[in-house]
Amino acid sequence: MIERAQALQGRWVLVYRVNEPKADTKFDNVRMVVRLVDLGEGTLPNNVARQLLVGDAQGDEARARQAWREAGLPLQGQIPVADLDPVRRKVRGEQA
Template sequence: MDYSLVIAAAQAAGPCPPGDEPSWGHRVQALTVDLHMIAQQAFQDIARLESSRRFVAFLAEVEIEASSRRGLLTLRSASGEAEHVRTEQQETDRGRALIERARSLKGRWVLVFRYNEQTSATQSVRMLAHLMDLGDGAISVAVAQKILTDDAGGVVSRAQAAWAAAGLPTTGTVSVEQLNSARAQLPQP
C-alpha cells in the first residue's frame, strides 16, 4: 500500500477536529481515493509522453474538426511541410485543455509530442500528447539531442555523428535552424 497518498490526503484534510474523528477519517479516505485516481491518470499521461515522437514545428492553425469535435492543429516544419495532429474531443477535460494551450501558442515555434492512436486494424490518427512553447526557437541541447536521436531511429551513434558534423555545442541551447542543420547531417542507414 502507498501510505504517501494517505499522508497527503490527511494533510489536505487538515487537522482533525476533536470529537469529529469518524467524519474526518471518511474525508481522508475519499481524498486518498481521489489522489489515487489522479496519480493513475498522471502515470498514463507520462507513459504517453515517453512513447511520443518529438519534433519542432511552427503552430500555424488551430481549428475544431466538425465531424469529430477534435482540435485539429496545422503544424509547419522549418522546411514548410504541413502536418496535421488532433487532440481528444473538445468536450473532454484533456481535449479542452490541449485546444486552449494550442490556441495560446498559435504563431509560435513549439515542441510537439505526438503519438498514433489506432482507429481500426489498418488505420491510425496522429494525436497530440503535449505542446511545449519554444518561444524564440531556442531548444535545450538535451531536448535537441533527444529529437535528433529519435530522427536517427534511436541509433545514438548516428545522432552523435550528425551533431558533431553540424558543429553544435554540448551544453546550453540551440536554435531550430541549428537542430535542422544537424538533421540534414544524419547519415542514411
C-alpha cells in the same frame, strides 16, 4: 486544451500522449492524456535537441552523436533551431 494548443501556434512544442487504462483496468477502455511543453521560439534546450536528433536517426544514438559532432553543435546550452534543422534533415536523409 485546444485553446492552449492554438495559443502555441508558431512555437516549438513537445507533445506527450499517454493512453491510461480507466478504472476497470481493461486496456481496450482508455483515456488519452496529452501534455504540451512549450519550448519557445528560436532555441531549444540542449537535451531536447539531442532527443530530437536521436529520434530523427530512428534511435541510432551513435549516428545522431556523429552528426552532432560533424555539425559542430555545442555540447551545452541552447541550440538555435536554425542550426539544428539542417542537421536533422541530413540525419533523416533529406536534402540539406
